[in-house]
Structure formats: structure tokens, C-alpha cells
Amino acid sequence: MSVIVLVNNEPISDQMVQKVMKRLLVEIQENEEDFELTKENKKFVKTEALNYLIDRTLILQEARKEGIDIDNKALLKHFEEIKLTFDSKEEWEKSLEELELEESELFEEVRKDGIVELYLLRHGLEDVDFTEKELKEFYEENKDYIREPDKFSFYEIFFDNLESAEVIYNLLSEIRVKSKVLKELSDRELEFLYHSDVSDNKVPQELLEMIEDSEGEEDTFLISGDDGYYVYKIVDVKPGREVSYDEVKKELAEYLIEKAKQEKFEKIVSELLDKADIKYVDTSFLED
Incomplete structure (x- = not known):
């Protein structure tokens, strides 16, 4: 195991990046059928995995300072619900094998994800909404692009x-x-x-x-x-047909809310990065 970076003296190792890479690759391959793990794409996924870990480490550190934790009973219930999304025990075990994770490791990952979510909730990530007027204004400004595909x-x-x-x-x-x-x-x-x-x-x-x-x-x-x-x-x-406001209203609201949430998240992380002590120890793993 080799340490890649220290985030406020907390190490992130190549093994940690490797495991996050597995999760990212599963998501990418589900969404992009033609995705190939070329040398360039592999480097991209490694970098994304490392950035994800840095961001999450910073948020978890702040969450600890604020005393944010997740109720163990609620966590166990949520974890069991995740397991129930699989058709069989064999499928669940196969998924763990593909991710190269023990069940206890995945449980810990879910716990950390829950803490991150609670931290972001406390810091207003969900306080996002758009009025009917704002949605219509966005539609009018962009309706030339809101159409069915050619x-x-x-x-x-x-x-x-x-x-x-x-x-x-x-x-x-x-x-x-x-x-x-x-x-x-x-x-x-x-x-x-x-x-x-x-x-x-x-x-x-x-x-x-x-x-x-x-x-x-x-x-x-x-x-x-x-x-x-x-x-x-x-x-x-x-040419693709222009889509009416009523047809696309729901999707527009979802898009704008997610966009605003992402912008808030990036602002939160940016502020944490500005005051963080981040030291890169060995980045050769990213180049392999």
C-alpha cells in the first residue's frame, strides 16, 4: 500500500483509490456502453476517484468536528434495504466481488456516505427550489435547444x-x-x-x-x-420537434434543482479545499 496524498494529515492510499475506481467503472459502464478502459480513460478514472476521496475526506473531517453521525439502527435498516434490491444472495455476493469489497467494507462506505449526506443537508444542499416563473423564464431562454433529437x-x-x-x-x-x-x-x-x-x-x-x-x-x-x-x-x-413547456416542466425542474445542488456542493468543497492542508506524497500510481 502506498500513500498518494495526505488530507490534513489523513492518508489516502492507492488501494483506496483502486476500490473507488471499481465503483466508478461500474457506473460508467452502465451508462456508456461503448466505454473502453484505454490508458487515457484509466488515468481519468483514477483522477476522478482520487478527487472524490479528497472531497469526501474533507467533508467527513468537518462532519466529525460538528459531531455529525448516523444512527446505527437507521444505517442497518438502510443497508438491508440495499441488499434487498438484489434478486438473490448470489447476485449480492457477485456484486461485492466485482467491487472487490467485503460486506463489512461496503457497510462502512454506506455509513460514510450517510454522514456526508447529513453534513450536506445541514449546510443547505437540499434548500433548492424554483418558482413557476423561473422555470418558464428558463424554458423561454432555452426553448430552441429543448426539443426532440434530430x-x-x-x-x-x-x-x-x-x-x-x-x-x-x-x-x-x-x-x-x-x-x-x-x-x-x-x-x-x-x-x-x-x-x-x-x-x-x-x-x-x-x-x-x-x-x-x-x-x-x-x-x-x-x-x-x-x-x-x-x-x-x-x-x-x-428535425426534432420543439417540446412544449408543459411536456418538459417536470424534467426542467429536476435538471435545475440538480444543477443548483451541484453548484452548492462545489462551493462547499471549494471552501474546504481553500483552508485544507493537502500534501501529495506519491502520484506515480496515477501515471501507471
């Missing part, structure tokens, strides 16, 4: 060499009629994929950026990938 239909053709990709790219760039695209690809006996009504958040990121940069002037794109070259031909775009 949908794209496009052909995707893969090539393992640039020369072939450029030939088809140049050919498709000249075609404006959808049926002719299919005819050209079929006549040339090319393998292709046709994607219909794909929401903009599902379109490959680099392709979406190129579409946006072209401002509607181009519909054919050539992209270099790790395994070869991709030619995309956009044949249809359906």
Missing part, C-alpha cells in the same frame, strides 16, 4: 484502404437522389449498412460533428477509423 438516415460503407474510400466518397458526393445512391452501391456490389431514423445522440460523434460543421452544405463524409475508412452518405434528416 433523426438521420444514412448509408455507411467501410473500406480497408483510402484510395477505394475516396473513389466512392467522390462518387456519392455528386449524387443528390436517394434511390441513385442505393443503385450505385448495388451496381458496384459494395457491402454497406443502411441506418434509418437514428437519433443524433446515437450517430457516431465524429460524423455528427462533421454534419454540424458543414451547416447542411454537405451530405457525404469520409472518416478515418482505427481499422480503416468509412464513407457516410446522409439521405434524410428529420
